[in-house]
Amino acid sequence: MIDNLYKTFIDATRNVFNLMLHLSEISDHPGEDFKSDEGVDIAVSIVGDLEGEVIYRFPVSTSLNMVKIMSGMEFEAVDDFVTSAISEIANIISGNVLTELSASDLKCDRLPPVQRKPGEDPNKDKEYELKTSCHINTSIGEIGLEIRLNRI
Amino acid sequence: MISPFKSMNNIVQERDVCIMLWKDEYELGVPLIDAQHKELFKRVESFLQALRSATSWDEKIPEINKTLDFMKRYVVEHFHDEEEYQKSINYPGYKCHKQIHDDMVNYVLDVSKQYEKCNTNEPLMQQFGGRLLAWLINHVAAEDQLIAAYAKKKGVSGNDR
Numbered sequence: 001m002i003d004n005l006y007k008t009f010i011d012a013t014r015n016v017f018n019l020m021l022h023l024s025e026i027s028d029h030p031g032e033d034f035k036s037d038e039g040v041d042i043a044v045s046i047v048g049d050l051e052g053e054v055i056y057r058f059p060v061s062t063s064l065n066m067v068k069i070m071s072g073m074e075f076e077a078v079d080d081f082v083t084s085a086i087s088e089i090a091n092i093i094s095g096n097v098l099t100e101l102s103a104s105d106l107k108c109d110r111l112p113p114v115q116r117k118p119g120e121d122p123n124k125d126k127e128y129e130l131k132t133s134c135h136i137n138t139s140i141g142e143i144g145l146e147i148r149l150n151r152i
Numbered sequence: 153m154i155s156p157f158k159s160m161n162n163i164v165q166e167r168d169v170c171i172m173l174w175k176d177e178y179e180l181g182v183p184l185i186d187a188q189h190k191e192l193f194k195r196v197e198s199f200l201q202a203l204r205s206a207t208s209w210d211e212k213i214p215e216i217n218k219t220l221d222f223m224k225r226y227v228v229e230h231f232h233d234e235e236e237y238q239k240s241i242n243y244p245g246y247k248c249h250k251q252i253h254d255d256m257v258n259y260v261l262d263v264s265k266q267y268e269k270c271n272t273n274e275p276l277m278q279q280f281g282g283r284l285l286a287w288l289i290n291h292v293a294a295e296d297q298l299i300a301a302y303a304k305k306k307g308v309s310g311n312d313r
Contacts, residue, residue, distance in 0.1 A: 019290070088283045
């Protein structure tokens with residue numbers, strides 16, 4: 001299952017976006033050069049049989065579009081409301097991945113999502129057994145996903 | 153027999169409410185639970201409209217207070233009814249689902265306590281609103297649909313109850 005983590009995260013993102021945002025056209029490609037503006041970077045730490053973190057990078061326009069779809073309201077800037085809603089989505093995607101992993105006897109838990117300023121990356125130089133990044137493309141904008149995990 | 157909150161139920165049925173957040177696909181086919189979900193969505197929508205309106209924070213406070221009082225009471229009542237329904241159909245995901253409910257109740261109570269300490273805390277309420285919106289949509293669109301799918305598979309759909 002750990003070798004398939006990339007796909008597990010993409011599938012979970014696709015399912016959550018489909019159910020919550022009614023987005024069905026979602027594609028992905030590996031890549032480390034995700035250019036995030038002053039958007040929302042959310043880190044979800046993983047503990048248990050796998051340890052590390054997953055970072056979701058939501059550019060401003062993607063974040064605002066996501067919250068607009070959910071609420072039916074217009075949002076002009078990334079504020080506390082938008083950040084909190086986006087963090088919860090990252091939390092939900094991560095939770096769904098951990099549920100999938102538990103079916104393969106990998107027992108993990110997640111810590112509450114934490115917002116990071118773009119560019120702020122305290123764990124950038126740490127060594128990870130599994131380190132992969134990708135871009136997820138949707139009709140409302142791109143999202144960056146960075147997975148960094150070690151087997152315990 | 154699940155305990156009927158008839159007064160709440162009737163509120164939704166009697167008013168022809170247009171709830172922007174609500175989508176028909178969220179219906180489980182369990183009349184009581186569906187009515188409670190609609191009421192929940194309606195209240196959350198009113199809360200969000202007040203929270204995001206262009207008025208001053210002081211003007212928003214009465215609606216914020218009303219919603220928090222409602223959430224503390226109604227979320228507990230609704231979750232209880234939904235859990236009773238799950239038990240009545242021997243839903244295998246009951247324990248996990250209850251844990252999700254308990255976590256949300258604790259979050260609502262925790263936010264209420266923080267808010268009562270300083271009721272001018274707008275950032276706290278904006279954070280609460282954002283999380284509540286995403287949580288509610290996911291919970292009803294995903295987690296609760298698993299109950300409906302199980303009931304349908306077992307031939308114990310809500311309309312029989």
